[in-house]
Amino acid sequence: MHILFIHDNFPAQFGHLAAELVRRHGDRCTFLTGRANAQHPEFEVISYRQRGGATEKTHYCSRTFENQTWQMEAVYRAVVDRADLRPDVIVGHSGLGPTLWLREHFDCPIVCFFEYYYSTRGADLDFRPDFPSSTENRLRAMNRNAFLLLDLENSTLGYSPTEWQRQRFPSRYRDKIRTIFDGIDCQLWQPMSRSPRRIGERVIPDDVPVLTYATRGMESMRGFDIFMKVAKRLMDRMPSLQVLIAGQDRAAYGNDARHTGMASFKDWVLSQDNYDRSRIHFLGLIPPRELAQLFSITDLHIYLTIPFVLSWSLLNALACGATVLASATAPVQEIIRHGENGLLADFFDVDGLTEQAWNVLQSPERYRHLGEAGRQLVQSHYSIDVCLPKFRALLTDAIHLHHAGRAASDSGSIRASNANF
Template sequence: MHILFLHSNYPAQFGEIAANLVAQHGDRCTFVNERVSGDQQGVKCVTYRPASGATKQTHFCAATFENQIWRSHAAAESVAQLFRSNGALAHDRPDLIVAHSGFVSALFLKEVLPEVPVVGYFEYFYHRYNSDFDFRSDLPPQSELSAMRLQARNAMLLLDLHHCEAGYCPTDFQREQIPAEYQPKLQTIFDGINTDFWKRDASLSESHATQRMVAGVTIQPYEKVVTYVSRGFESMRGSDQFLKVADQVCKKRSDVRVIVVGEDRIAYGGDARFTDGKTFRQWVIDNNDLDLSRIHFVGRVSREELIRVFSVSDAHLYWTVPFVLSWSMLNAMSCSCPVIASNTAPVQEMVRNGQNGLLVDFFDIERWVECVLQTLESPPETQRMGSNARQTIEQNYCLTSCLDKMRSLYQNVRMR
């Protein structure tokens, strides 16, 4: 089977999947994206370059759609050149297109390869109320124009939902955000966690008798480690809540060291509307009396170093508003971390309170502090939850089982 993957980025959700399809099933995979070209682990990567995009004259509410059109047109032209040049034969063309509906769309590929069915990957459908948009009611509200833009952001998603043959979402929560008339087209299939890679480094987790160095942070034998991981530092991932909790935990226990992984930027949401030109992290620090002496911001780290961070973690903290789930939480669970997470969707699908982690109200700082302290004071209970977390990933979210579900979907759509 020859599968053409389409995404604005690489490897994103499809890179590891494509490489495994090539290695384990002998499939051919072409990955059309905006960044990487050439052979990548047996996957043929082809780039596209948008000729233009939204400008200052583009209406604020239309900018996302304008950029999607330019990217999708460029992707279609790149695919047309790939399969129409040099007298390419029909058997060189893909049997299936798998496309992420977000920054780019497979809509125009239907014109280039009209006979090839499309499976859509739908990450998030936006809603005005009871959603990520209005969840942080404790912060300055979004503008009316931003609310209008939110509705318009679904335009390309709706086109992709209408035109695809089938699709999937990574969690039930994300699938349930899709309009009801399209949900029968969709399955829930998670992206998959490579449990052979994401596993605890026993040499670090069992070496409490010696000093350890992780992500540039020196950890003394007697110290407990609390971890937090996020691509950026924003309110949608509860970064402000985390700092308040970490500060109080450090004040109550002198043997705690906190490692924070992620960049000092806003990756999601509109926090810049009220931070007066500062990063959200700096805004939080400036507006709270925090002792940061044992809270270490280590920036972005490699995947290998992140495993080392998880391997020394005695408590991993994770917040999210109802939105797309971070891979980092599941990677932490795969590394047998005791996870304390916000009691929000879609976290509730993975974390069972008291079994493989703890769930806490997003805003209840006092309860968060209690749960962290209890976790740090109960090593046997911590080990039990971490072991159960690993088992949850192995049984339900490992790459092998998710890949089998994806390939079954791909084959079924191809044979229609």
């Protein structure tokens, strides 16, 4: 099987899937991406260059569609320039790997990764009244679904990583969307030695309690400010507590700067209270193996998110056997059951989060079974060993559907021709 993957930001959700398809099934995988000079030892990576996009003169609410149209044009030019490309199936991220025009160039099925359907109420845009969305952002949210709807209408099949994300899409399209998680490599994300407890060059004594937090960007949507409030209270009560934070000082989502007046949400949060910076260690963006080590040595890992796309870091932490305290928001509750494989508390309940965290940090061994159950959950439901067969079956089914539809269309054309004879 030859699969053509399309994602603007290689490798993103598809890189590890493509690599495993090559290794386990001998499939041929080709990757189209907007990243210049991207390479991979196991499959071909083709870079495309976007020649235009939205400007300040473009209506704010239509800029996403404008950018995606220019991206689609770049993707289309890239495949036209490669006459030798003849994939059996195309896989694209609806919104970050547009596939729509490829229907006019390739006679093959298209599978779309449907990550998130926007709405003005009941999810990300109205969850935090302390960081309210602007009117223009709420209006823009409806327009941002335009390409999603085109892909829902024109794709052969699709998939979403969680059932909560799948259920956000219009009911008329859900039958063509399957719930398939991206797949966790449980050989990489696994419990590692806790003795000595080492992160990079830093060694933490066994009797020192450790609290961790990991994020792509430190922002309100991932509750960084809430976490820091909890950490401050815990540090005041536990003089030896060490706080390790992995992630970048950036906003991956949202518009925090509009509320804080500062470019760095991290700096704004730290300016709101008197933190003992000697016990808070910002590790930056660390390699996966080092992050797995962090999850393995922590006494408690806190994961917070508003109702939005679920972070890989939650599943990675569970796979490493970490005891996790998380926000009781819809996407998280699909994974964590309170008291069984982790702990839950209301996103805004700083007191409740602090008390649960205090209990764990006082006696970490009493809660280790939660991390063990979390790893078992990932292995049985979310590992690459479980998810890859589902993903490949999706591709195979899409190919069968496409050929069946083409055969039905050809048969109809023959009957019409005979009727006109």
